[in-house]
Amino acid sequence: MPTTTAAPPGPSRDRLRDHLLAARLAGPVATTREASLRSYRLFAARDPRALLGIDPERDWRQPDLIELMAEKCGVSADPEHTFGHDVIDPDLTLAALDAFADRLREIARRAAPVLLGTGHPHRLLGFYAELAAALSAAGCDVLTPAQGRSVDILTRFGLRTHRLEYVRGVGLVRPAGPERTGCEPGAHTHSPLPVRLALDAAADAGGPLPELVIGDHGWVCGAGQLGFEAMGPADTDDPALFVGQAEGRVSVVVPLDDAVRSAYYRPLIRYVLNRASLSQ
Template sequence: MSNLDREALGRHLEQTKITGQVATPREINLAHITGFLEGQEHLEFGVDMRQPWSWDEVFDLMVERCGIDPDRNHTEGQDTIGTRQCLDSLDRYRERFWAAVDQEADILFATGHPAGLFPIYQHLATAARENGAHVMTIREGIEFNGGDLRQINDVVMFQQYGSLAHTHFSEPMRRVLEQLGDQGRRPSFVVADHGWAGAAASAGIPTIGIADCNDPGLFVSEAQRDLEVCVPMDDNVLPGYYSKVTNYILDRPLKAA
């Protein structure tokens, strides 16, 4: 059991709107299911469709794993992320992260949400290195879509016009893996989100990720057993609000006797 009580963390998640009544409108969540199934570049997340998925099946999956409102007649307004689903997934995320650290894995960290999720990965990377894992580095400057890839405090991100940028695209991860492959290197574990996580998981790399309620791709990847863990949470609240989430993950589970 974590020193940070699950119930207290759950209250914090809802108070900061990381879960519960979140900011993403219902109509966007529903539209993104359609966009994902149509393979829209901003929504496909690099997920290989290993089986046919209908709109209703993805909707039901989002109800089960993300905690969106199950009422199909609710088409506009507020939507939800389940606190229970988030906490349960965080437990699995934490266990898998520390298992990779114990295995002294070659871990790659990346995010498409530098204004929100970056601090989580930064602190996890520090903990991974301090406990014997190898945090992978890339040769910065891989060009993509008018910008390039940077690695700041161990986390790979996309920059454009001098600013770190929000991106859902999967192509940056593919280019990172191609560069590393050319050097005879490959991550044995990836901690990421959005297209970064989806592309890594589809490439067969053990990966754990975070996804918002308008990001069905990673939940599908998890259901297909490509992505190992998908944690549902709002991915762009104020970064300081994630500090208790980070502390929860960093509270290392006790090893079985």
């Protein structure tokens, strides 16, 4: 197995907890209670916009989802609490980061193939790119299937054609058409279609297939629904990942605000890579 170099020491657990609160990655977050409750209602109604590719086995009602999210995220369990900022328990975030890092360590130890992708490239691309680099250095095959292929995604403006691309080993989608200078690194999407396209392409090519998919939104839910191990972060208005975890199709979900400044995720990267004994 290729030798890995220990990452520079990451922040201590106490310092990382302080950072989570200061950066509003946990504690009171920007996501509102109203937005979260709306997502729970949509999920209970099995609206594809909230399912993110998960086909729930049980009938999840809104009270069930509030109870689940209170347990896994730390949001208020009071169904009468209907406005204000949502809250994430930083200790739940830290525990999930530990589980996330432990799973990375095992994957790296076996140099297993991985697939990474994000629907939040403007915020989380750097987070995943650091993971991709560390896993590649450990001997993992960081897969990039279906590079440049088209995928039609339903947006709030209607059906739009996008291209699946990989930036620093991380899958994302961009609107089809000529490149525009000064645009975002990719499109924000909750769709599971990009990961389905990637996994189909990998299978059609005869493999390898990923032993682990790392990402968010539809990348995690879409992969988990197809039977691939998947893990990643999720905000309080993303109940699909936590339902997937509760039903055994998502292995680790890290509760945190997924839309803060990109730089605020760097201490999390250092902590995870240090715990996983991976190089940066």
